[in-house]
Amino acid sequence: MPSTRSRATDSFPNGFDPAALEKLPGHLRETIQRRTEVLGPGYMLMYKEPxxxxxxxxxxxxxxxxxxxxxxxxxxxxxGHAHPHVVKAVSCQLAAVNTNTRYAQQPLVDYAERLLATFPDELSKLSLACSGSEANDLAMRVARFHTGGEGIIVTRWAYHGITREVSSFSPSLGKGSPLGPNVRLIDPPDPRLVAPGSTLADHMRHQVRGAIDDLERHGYRLAALVTDSAYSSDGIFTDPVGYMTGVVEEVHAAGGVYIADEVQAGFARLGDSMWGFRRQGVLPDIVTLGKPMGNGVPLSGVVFRPEVSDEFGRNVRYFNTFAGSSIPVAAGAAVLDVLEEEDxxxxxxxxxxxxxxxxxxxxxxxxxxxxxxxxxxxxxxxxxxxxxxxxxxxxxxxxxxxxxxxxxxxxxxxxxxxxxxxxxxxxxxxxxxxxxxxxxxxxxxxxxx
Amino acid sequence: MPSTRSRATDSFPNGFDPAALEKLPGHLRETIQRRTEVLGPGYMLMYKEPxxxxxxxxxxxxxxxxxxxxxxxxxxxxxGHAHPHVVKAVSCQLAAVNTNTRYAQQPLVDYAERLLATFPDELSKLSLACSGSEANDLAMRVARFHTGGEGIIVTRWAYHGITREVSSFSPSLGKGSPLGPNVRLIDPPDPRLVAPGSTLADHMRHQVRGAIDDLERHGYRLAALVTDSAYSSDGIFTDPVGYMTGVVEEVHAAGGVYIADEVQAGFARLGDSMWGFRRQGVLPDIVTLGKPMGNGVPLSGVVFRPEVSDEFGRNVRYFNTFAGSSIPVAAGAAVLDVLEEEDxxxxxxxxxxxxxxxxxxxxxxxxxxxxxxxxxxxxxxxxxxxxxxxxxxxxxxxxxxxxxxxxxxxxxxxxxxxxxxxxxxxxxxxxxxxxxxxxxxxxxxxxxx
Missing domain, CATH: 3.90.1150.10 (Aspartate Aminotransferase, domain 1)
Structure with a gap:
């Protein structure tokens, strides 16, 4: 067992150091020893004492x-953990049936309609996936297909997921996980980084413009700007708002799309709206959803403006076996129930x-x-x-x-x-x-x- | 609604033709109409009458x-659909708790040990993911990292998944989904394609050797050969066996790894063994698992020889939120229970x-x-x-x-x-x-x- 932090753990906050194993109480020590044997060094735990x-x-x-x-x-x-309404809804569905989207499923349609009703009218098409990574991977496939571009702009310490594609634009994964040559980084919206006399809006717009120019200079047309609406791994920057209008204008002018990653910020996390992008007063082209969507049952999604996604749908086969099947849909619908009923x-x-x-x-x-x-x-x-x-x-x-x-x-x-x-x-x-x-x-x- | 097959549906067998919507009975027609509104043209149904x-x-x-x-x-x-033992195990876990792998979880360790016990001793490390696509995406990330190569060999009409990376080596997705320049195709093991006087083993070995040579001629060192152990989308070719020994020798000689995709063939599907590769008498470097693993609860996995995966684990952060959390693990363990108890x-x-x-x-x-x-x-x-x-x-x-x-x-x-x-x-x-x-x-x- 390595006695120092590995390259992977180095960028991981609050990780358990395997060198401290001997100090742990007996049962925990034994579980972690066995765990290391079967899961390998990539699996990290949190806290000095997990x-x-x-x-x-x-x-x-x-x-x-x-x-x-x-x-x-x-x-x-x-x-909430083990919320009774979600437990009941999913347990009932488990006991009934679980079919995939190749079969007609009225509950899937009901869920999609309810979920889309929480979005602006323009965002009217839903695709389901299993994880936030799959959602962002699909979003970028669609963005590349729609724009014909390859360039990607993200914030400096962003995290968007762990597929090969998505890890290539997730700088917070650290040095072990190289960024793509088609990826450019901008600062998160931290007002402390704005030069005197400038504004956050101008600062952000200027950065995006610069990234687009640099991409084009290297032969990459812009596919997408992707931002976590809460800038979670950058260190959480939710306010002030209002700077996105000019940013989105630059992205569209360059032929790219704006992908709002709501895996962290979505589902009412930020309190004053169901979706983080709404606080900015802008309209994304694509929105990705994840973690809280099924209260723990694997479920994620991508919401599209149809003019961005329909041509992809007509040309590219995409079938995600588990996504949209009856069990995750039951979980997702139960989450919407609770969000409404408990206000x-x-x-x-x-x-x-x-x-x-x-x-x-x-x-x-x-x-x-x-x-x-x-x-x-x-x-x-x-x-x-x-x-x-x-x-x-x-x-x-x-x-x-x-x-x-x-x-x-x-x-x-x-x-x-x-x-x-x-x-x-x-x-x-x-x-x-x-x-x-x-x-x-x-x-x-x-x-x- | 398009009246002809789209490019995406063209390669999809047994798909419902949306032009036939008006012929369907009322409730089904209404569900499908609403479905098309919210899910878009990419979502396909099976059968003339879904x-x-x-x-x-x-x-x-x-x-x-x-x-x-x-x-x-x-x-x-x-x-089996809604198997009572799986329903009970998952429902109990839902009502208790669902934590992720950043917490110590004895049931996860128990499950990993049980699952790995069904593999040859050399395949001793498990990573979990949500879908077969994520499993194959991770497998290829590890293969690329371990070998330093980029070249990929798959069979002519293979399907391995729908992330950007995995779709680039899934030719069965059809013309709308381009293959990577680093991907080469070989025939599935169809004895009818073997020239008179040759053998299936020689035919397969010769094809792999040719693909490696062509990759190298284009500047790509081999990363991996990936084969579905049942060649499902190629048309299902399970017999005769025995041709893989020479194939794997060629792959290893070129510095690549052999990834056995058991998403279709695994979990006793082929009857005479738990894993399809066992029938061939060869040892894969990486095995990917999926669909049946949680009987419908989203769960997939990758099994590695540690010398292939440990260095990746030490260098590259990979955390999959839902994968390995308590609910999918409960489902996976219950599936193993039934496989054993019902023989x-x-x-x-x-x-x-x-x-x-x-x-x-x-x-x-x-x-x-x-x-x-x-x-x-x-x-x-x-x-x-x-x-x-x-x-x-x-x-x-x-x-x-x-x-x-x-x-x-x-x-x-x-x-x-x-x-x-x-x-x-x-x-x-x-x-x-x-x-x-x-x-x-x-x-x-x-x-x-």
Missing amino acids: VEFVSGHGAHLVDRDGNDYLDAYNNVPCV VQQRVLENGKALRAGLEAITQQSPYVAEVRGTGLYYAVEIVQDRESLEPDRTRAEDLINDMRGRRVLISASGKGANVLKIRPPLAFSESDVTRFLETFAEVAEVRL | VEFVSGHGAHLVDRDGNDYLDAYNNVPCV VQQRVLENGKALRAGLEAITQQSPYVAEVRGTGLYYAVEIVQDRESLEPDRTRAEDLINDMRGRRVLISASGKGANVLKIRPPLAFSESDVTRFLETFAEVAEVRL
Whole structure:
């Protein structure tokens, strides 16, 4: 077992160091030893002391010893761990039948109509896939086909997925995973990077224009700009908004399409809208959906303007066996039920505001916190060596995360420096969960911040 | 709605022609109309009159009106539609918790150990993914990384999946989906293509050697030979075996790896072994798994020789959110339970022999049947214009398929000419299912063959 971080773990925030295996308690040590034997070195765990859960409800997870953890990290179980309505819907479908899209399936059509109704009218066609990676892979296949271009623009530390194609435009995977020669990087919308006298909108537009020029100089016409609407792995940049209008104009002028990756930001995560791009007042050509879509049952999707996708559909065979089959569709429909019935978006807004206010109050005096960012139930606390240099402090961030985990509250990190606390609970996060989170965070901050 | 076949449907066997929509009964017509509105032209249906199912059990599916269909086509529900043991295992896990592989999960480790125990000792590392496409995409990423090569060899009408990378080596997707410049095609192991005086082994070896030479002449070193162990979309070629030894020697001599795609052939489909490559007496470097793995819950996997995969794992971050999470693992483990407890492989062998004998008896006098191929529960009946020219007869094949569907038995087609009946039932196919199948097939053959 390697005693130092591997090249792959180096860029992975808050990873368990296999060299520390001997320090772990017996059962956990044994599970991880066996795991390494069968899964190999690519499989990484989180936390200095990894954790195993045997049940969950709402934003809570329970370990083997019956200890309750507050989950402030997992976005996949968006309506809550083991939500009874989703469990029932999927279990009933499992007991009935599971057919694929080569058969007529009224529930699939019902689901597609309901999901598309949450989008602007222009975004009227849905394709389903199994994972966010597959969604972004299909989105880029369609973008390439439609535009005839190959050039791709993403943000500097973006993550969009792990197929060969999508990993080629996911710089946050680190040096072991090379970018394509057709890929250009721009800064995320961080107002601190804007030159005095300029605006964020001009800064972003200028960067995209420059990337397009450089691509064309190398013989690549633009296929697509892809942005995560929350810039999750860049370190979470949700505000201010309004800078996308000019960016999208540049992309269209160059013949490209704008792909909004809503795998992280979508399904009401940002509180004030179901989809992150809506906050920007722009219309994407393609939108990709993933993680929370089936509350954990593998399901992802791509929403298209038909003028972008129909010609691809008429020319290129694409059949995804599991995607759109009865079980994921039952899960997806149950998630929409809960989002509506529990008025989740409103809860996200209210509890998010309280969470943000608490985070700001706790960290405002700390010399090690550059800023608190985010909205809805998605927050970043940027940990730095000092407020002047803004140099990332990965060690302090990881200590904070592990202190929280020691007090049974789960968060993790993001950003190129692995120094941005990522607070991204299930949307089931309640008022009392906010209180418990902030009490624990205040205790940890007392020592570390 | 287009009144002729699109370029995408042209290569798709047994597809529903949207121009025939008006002829369909009311409810079905309405569902398909709505479906086309929301899913677009890329989503294709099977049969002249598509069918919708609301429940299933064993190898049986039941439509809205309560009619029972015999399913002789779907391989995903391998242990049977809505198998109670799988339903219970997945439902229990849904109600408990669903965490991903960044947490310690003993059930994942247990499953990985059980699954790997069905492989030769050398194939000792498992990675999980969501779909066969993702599995083949990862396999090729690892093959490229390990070998430093880019060249890929596949069979002439192979299908391996729908990511950008995998579609570039899936010629059966048709002309709308271009092959990569680094991809070379060889004939499937069809003994009829072997020149007099030669052997199938020499023919296959010679083709692979030629493809390697041509790749190298174009500056591509070999990364991998990928073969579906049942050559499903080529038209199903399972016998004779024994030709792979020399093929794999050539691949290794050129520095490449051999990837056995067991998405179709695996999990006891071929009866005499759990994995199709075992029948050849060779050891793959990488094996990919998919469709039946979770009996419909999205789950796929890649099994590696560690010397091929470990360096990739140490250098390249790969995290697949849904893959290896608790729900698919519960499904995968339940499938292994049933395969063991019901001695499925033995059942496949016995019922498969009866099915094959019946198919041969029914078709042996027909001028329109070139041959019956296959083993286990996977059979091809090749429909031709006559036994001399062996020209494909797509129309007759599709008429047969639709006649069967009219009698409530489901099969479909395969092969470049879309003329090979594909008979691939759930492995739950029973003795009485074989009887019903053959009775129906005999009725249809009476008219068409």
